[in-house]
Amino acid sequence: MNDSTPEDDEPTSLVAKTRNLYRKHRGKILAVGGAVAGVALAVVVARHTMEQNVTEDTGSDAPPESTSEPRQPPKHHLRNLPEGWSASDEKKAQYKEETGDDLAPGTTWVHPSEDEEDEDPGEAAA
Numbered sequence: 001m002n003d004s005t006p007e008d009d010e011p012t013s014l015v016a017k018t019r020n021l022y023r024k025h026r027g028k029i030l031a032v033g034g035a036v037a038g039v040a041l042a043v044v045v046a047r048h049t050m051e052q053n054v055t056e057d058t059g060s061d062a063p064p065e066s067t068s069e070p071r072q073p074p075k076h077h078l079r080n081l082p083e084g085w086s087a088s089d090e091k092k093a094q095y096k097e098e099t100g101d102d103l104a105p106g107t108t109w110v111h112p113s114e115d116e117e118d119e120d121p122g123e124a125a126a
Contacts, residue, residue, distance in 0.1 A: 074112035081106050 012020075022029065076098070081087065087095075087108035095109035096102060103109060 076112070077110050078104075078107045079110050081108055 083106070086105065087103055091109045092103045094111070098109075
């Protein structure tokens, strides 16, 4: 039996063919449509989450150059050194003078402003 011609030998219209096909495969069509919609929703949620994480990382929706507050210079701090390294006598003396404590082994005392002034551009890149 040919689906394109009914019993009275008249051709079936496209609308009728589509309607019959939908009735016959309704469950499969709905399942595929649901799967496609689910994937699309997952992509939208993932994209939104990624954009939100970027905003949270920067701390502001505005670009950094548009903030009215001046950038604060880094503060003095301890830095852990790689295994086997030790701080210079100068850094140990600076730390003792400023805090009254001895510098712990495997650490050094960092003065960001002094470190920037002491290095020339060639040394900083090396």
